[in-house]
Amino acid sequence: xxxxxxxxxxxxxxxxxxxxxxxxxxxxxxxxxxxxxxxxxxxxxxxxxxxxxxxxxxxxxxxxxxxxxxxxxxxxxxxxxxxxxxxxxxxxxxxxxxxxxxxxxxxxxxxxxxxxxxxxxxxxxxxxxxxxxxxxxxxxxxxxxxxxxxxxxxxxxxxxxxxxxxxxxxxxxxxxxxxxxxxxxxxxxxxxxxxxxxxxxxxxxxxxxxxxxxxxxxxxxxxxxxxxxxxxxxxxxxxxxxxxxxxxxxxxxxxxxxxxxxxxxxxxxxxxxxxxxxxxxxxxxxxxxxxxxxxxxxxxxxxxxxxxxxxxxxxxxxxxxxxxxxxxxxxxxxxxxxxxxxxxxxxxxxxxxxxxxxxxxxxxxxxxxxxxxxxxxxxxxxxxxxxxxxxxxxxxxxxxxxxxxxxxxxxxxxxxxxxxxxxxxxxxxxxxxxxxxxxxxxxxxxxxxxxxxxxxxxxxxxxxxxxxxxxxxxxxxxxxxxxxxxxxxxxxxxxxxx
Numbered sequence: 185x186x187x188x189x190x191x192x193x194x195x196x197x198x199x200x201x202x203x204x205x206x207x208x209x210x211x212x213x214x215x216x217x218x219x220x221x222x223x224x225x226x227x228x229x230x231x232x233x234x235x236x237x238x239x240x241x242x243x244x245x246x247x248x249x250x251x252x253x254x255x256x257x258x259x260x261x262x263x264x265x266x267x268x269x270x271x272x273x274x275x276x277x278x279x280x281x282x283x284x285x286x287x288x289x290x291x292x293x294x295x296x297x298x299x300x301x302x303x304x305x306x307x308x309x310x311x312x313x314x315x316x317x318x319x320x321x322x323x324x325x326x327x328x329x330x331x332x333x334x335x336x337x338x339x340x341x342x343x344x345x346x347x348x349x350x351x352x353x354x355x356x357x358x359x360x361x362x363x364x365x366x367x368x369x370x371x372x373x374x375x376x377x378x379x380x381x382x383x384x385x386x387x388x389x390x391x392x393x394x395x396x397x398x399x400x401x402x403x404x405x406x407x408x409x410x411x412x413x414x415x416x417x418x419x420x421x422x423x424x425x426x427x428x429x430x431x432x433x434x435x436x437x438x439x440x441x442x443x444x445x446x447x448x449x450x451x452x453x454x455x456x457x458x459x460x461x462x463x464x465x466x467x468x469x470x471x472x473x474x475x476x477x478x479x480x481x482x483x484x485x486x487x488x489x490x491x492x493x494x495x496x497x498x499x500x501x502x503x504x505x506x507x508x509x510x511x512x513x514x515x516x517x518x519x520x521x522x523x524x525x526x527x528x529x530x531x532x533x534x535x536x537x538x539x540x541x542x543x544x545x546x547x548x549x550x551x552x553x554x555x556x557x558x559x560x561x562x563x564x565x566x567x568x569x570x571x572x573x574x575x576x577x578x579x580x581x582x583x584x585x586x587x588x589x590x591x592x593x594x595x596x597x598x599x600x601x602x603x604x605x606x607x608x609x610x611x612x613x614x615x616x617x618x619x620x621x622x623x624x625x626x627x628x629x630x631x632x633x634x635x636x637x638x639x640x641x642x643x644x645x646x647x648x649x650x651x652x653x654x655x656x657x658x659x660x661x662x663x664x665x666x667x668x669x670x671x672x673x674x675x676x677x678x679x680x681x682x
Contacts, residue, residue, distance in 0.1 A: 204534075207541050211237070211244050214534040215251070220527035223259050224266040227252045228504045229531045231268040234275075236539050236638055249275060253283055260294040265307045267504040273314035281318045288315045288322055297329045302340050302362040305330060309369050313409065316377055324378035327370050328385065334366045335388050348410040352395050353403065356411070365413070368392055372408035376401045426464050429455050433468070436475040437578070446485035449476050453485075453492040461499035466506075469496035473509065477517060477660035478579045487519045494522040507532045516659050539638045543646065544654050546636040550604065550626040553613045558602060558626055560648060566600045567655075567674045568648040569667070572639045574605050575615045579661035580643040584621060586664040590671070591623040598650065599676060604628050649674040 204210035214233050218226040234248040252272060256263055263269065269291065276284035291311055296304065308330060316323045333339060340346075340362030348365040350357045350372070359365040371389040375382045375396050386393055399407065429452055436448060452472050459465040469492050476489040490513050497506055511532035514521045521529070549559045560568060571587060573580035584603070591601040601623035605612050609627055616625050628634055637646060645662060647670045649655040655674035658666070 204537055204541070207237075207241060207538065208244065210534065210538040210541050211248070214531065214538055215248070217527065217531040217534045221531050222528070223255060223262050224268075225504065225507070225528055226531075227255055227266060227272075228268040229528075229535055231272055232508075233535055233538055235271075235635075236535075236542050239632075239636060240542070240545070253287060256287060257290050260290060263291060263294050264296070265304055270307070270310040270314045273311055277315060277318045284315055285319045285322060288319060288326075292322070292326050292329070295326075298333060300330065300333055302343055302346050302366065305334055305366050306346060306369075309366070309373065309408075312373055313405075316373070316405065320377045324374060324381050327374050327377070328381055331367075331370060331385055331388060334363060334370065337363070339363050340366075346413065348413040350407050350410050352392075352399060352407045355395070357392060357395065365410075369408050369410070371396055372399075372404045375399060376404035376408065423459070423464075425455060426459055426468060429459075429468050433471055433475065436472070437478065442480060442482065445479075446482045449481055449485045450488050453488040456492050457495055461496075463500060466496040466500040466502065469493045470503075470506065470509075473513065477513065478582075479661055480663045480666050483519075486513075486517055490514065490517075490519040491522070498522075508535065511536055512659050516657060540654065543637055543657075548628075548633040548636060550628055550633060552624045552626050553609060553616060554624065556624070558624055560652065563600055563648075564652050565650050566598050567594075567650055567671065567676050568646075569599065569601045569671065570637075570646040570648060571601065571603045572605075572634060572637070572642050572644045573603055574607055574642055575611055576607075577642050583643060583661045583663075583667075584619070586662070586667055587623060588621050589664065590667055594671070594676060597676065599671070600624070602626055604633055606631050606634055645670070647671060647674045 204213050211233065214229065218229040221229060230248045230252050234245045234252070237245040237248070249272065252268065253276070256266065256269065256272070259266075269287075273284050273287060276287065288311065291308070295308055300308070308326065312323045312326055343362065345360065346362040346365045347360050348358070348369070350359075350368060352372075357368060359368055367388065371382070371385075371392060374385065376399075379401075382389075382396075386397075389396060396404065432448070432452060436445065436452075440448065449472065452468075456465060456468050456472065459468070472489055473493045476486055481489070490510065493506075493510055493513070496502075497510065507526075507528040511529055513519055515533065515536055547560045549557055551557055560570075569587070569590070571583075573584070575581070587601050587603065591599065603621075603623060604626045606628045608629070612625060612627065626633075637644070641660075643661050645658040645667075646654060647656040656670040658670060662670070
């Protein structure tokens with residue numbers, strides 16, 4: 185008999201489940217639900233949907249993009265730091281230059297150049313990066329307007345420091361505060377976009393001028409995107425309780441059995457719920473949520489993690505992806521949804537439903553490291569466990585022995601395991617050979633298969649039934665028993681053997 189928690193989870197999730205059975209209907213439902221969200225989140229939802237539609241439904245994609253552009257151009261009071269804007273500029277720039285330039289003009293018209301916060305300034309530079317190919321004069325002018333504020337020696341003090349590492353040719357330039365990070369990135373963009381403007385402002389870039397001045401425009405533009413960036417320190421010092429939680433979080437990936445890991449998760453969740461309502465609370469709840477889906481935490485512990493994440497999101501303005509990640513937790517980990525009508529959570533469920541409908545028709549032709557070509561169409565009649573992974577990903581590596589075991593056990597019963605990586609063959613092949621895995625490993629160098637399945641994080645797995653239809657999916661690392669449950673949903677009988 186299913187536990188009460190599972191039954192409650194199913195009942196609560198059904199309140200949010202989108203009922204659309206076709207892609208146009210799913211888009212329509214998503215659009216209606218997005219309209220109930222705060223404007224910036226509505227644009228984000230529509231553009232994530234447009235991204236999923238890109239390969240096979242260009243007309244629907246364009247409709248959502250055009251609606252997003254209209255909303256943004258009418259939203260000058262909230263356009264700054266709207267998370268979807270840089271990606272939208274990129275898409276417009278490749279096909280509709282005039283719209284990209286007009287939207288960028290609205291951005292610079294609304295941007296607080298005299299008093300930008302570090303996050304605002306970094307966001308503007310991402311917009312500059314996306315519009316630089318189609319409007320270099322406008323992009324360079326925006327940087328020149330930004331420079332007086334960020335060049336101030338006291339700019340950025342009192343906020344979390346943005347630190348970064350930039351690769352300028354064979355060498356790395358490192359910055360350890362917001363002012364230097366933003367100033368160096370701005371200098372590199374200006375060198376690429378307008379050498380004359382760089383010369384006018386050259387005195388501001390003294391510590392790095394010799395290195396930057398020797399770069400080509402293409403080299404400077406490439407270097408302006410840091411190889412790494414993070415927030416460090418700042419004026420906020422976490423309370424002792426928050427600091428202890430932060431120190432214990434890595435233990436979730438430690439050598440713990442399921443019971444000990446579940447107990448740790450519940451202790452951490454309880455501690456987070458007791459914290460003051462601030463960004464630190466939301467950050468810790470988010471970290472625990474992400475770690476808790478790696479493997480089988482158990483129903484009770486996972487429900488407490490989800491409840492903690494929902495509480496933090498009610499108390500502190502969430503990031504743009506928090507609603508989507510909570511929706512995934514509810515839909516694919518089968519926890520109960522929070523009570524009440526939350527438009528952003530409902531819109532996230534509609535987005536997941538749209539992606540599922542798109543994934544039902546997804547196919548690919550990828551080359552394996554064995555030199556053979558694999559496609560889902562050619563595997564009709566088989567049950568396919570499609571796993572997205574990478575050699576650098578610890579949870580991916582942890583679940584691969586279970587994939588190998590299941591493949592060996594059930595391949596004669598019709599199970600095919602396809603492990604897809606977007607890394608180079610020179611990285612993947614030696615790893616697989618060393619580990620001795622025998623299931624097919626496919627290469628996706630241009631990321632098309634990743635995009636077709638909306639792979640935002642790895643590992644991620646999909647189970648496709650013998651008819652070619654998607655039967656189940658997992659958003660994170662699975663244990664052997666969890667994989668077996670997914671395969672049973674696709675009709676693989678537990679008693680079948682090699």
